[in-house]
Amino acid sequence: LIIFCMPLFLIALVIPLGGALIGVIASMYIIVRFSLIFPATAIDKGLTFRTSWVLSKNHKLLMLYVLIMVPLFFAIPAYLINLFTDAFWITSSINIIATVFTISFLSLAYKEICKYEYAL
Numbered sequence: 001l002i003i004f005c006m007p008l009f010l011i012a013l014v015i016p017l018g019g020a021l022i023g024v025i026a027s028m029y030i031i032v033r034f035s036l037i038f039p040a041t042a043i044d045k046g047l048t049f050r051t052s053w054v055l056s057k058n059h060k061l062l063m064l065y066v067l068i069m070v071p072l073f074f075a076i077p078a079y080l081i082n083l084f085t086d087a088f089w090i091t092s093s094i095n096i097i098a099t100v101f102t103i104s105f106l107s108l109a110y111k112e113i114c115k116y117e118y119a120l
Contacts, residue, residue: 032056032063039110059113066105074098
């Protein structure tokens, strides 16, 4: 009975975890591809979802870096500070700074991608 139930248990454990991982990867891929809409909207350039998808086609790694690695650079120290102290205002300040840097890097990435793509 144990030999029969063990594979079923493993399948029941792996499918939800695998499905969640696939869902996170798929949603991050879509967010990365559509993220150029926000800086374009900030400077009143009407960028459609299709144009954002096309512009980010050759720059997925850059956009992933901007949207994942930059916030993570700030999130790790904020987490460690929050883990060892009760200084909520410090972690909140770090999160605000992380947001400002992420928006700035996203705007710079949009500028460079447009310069590169429209120069071709």
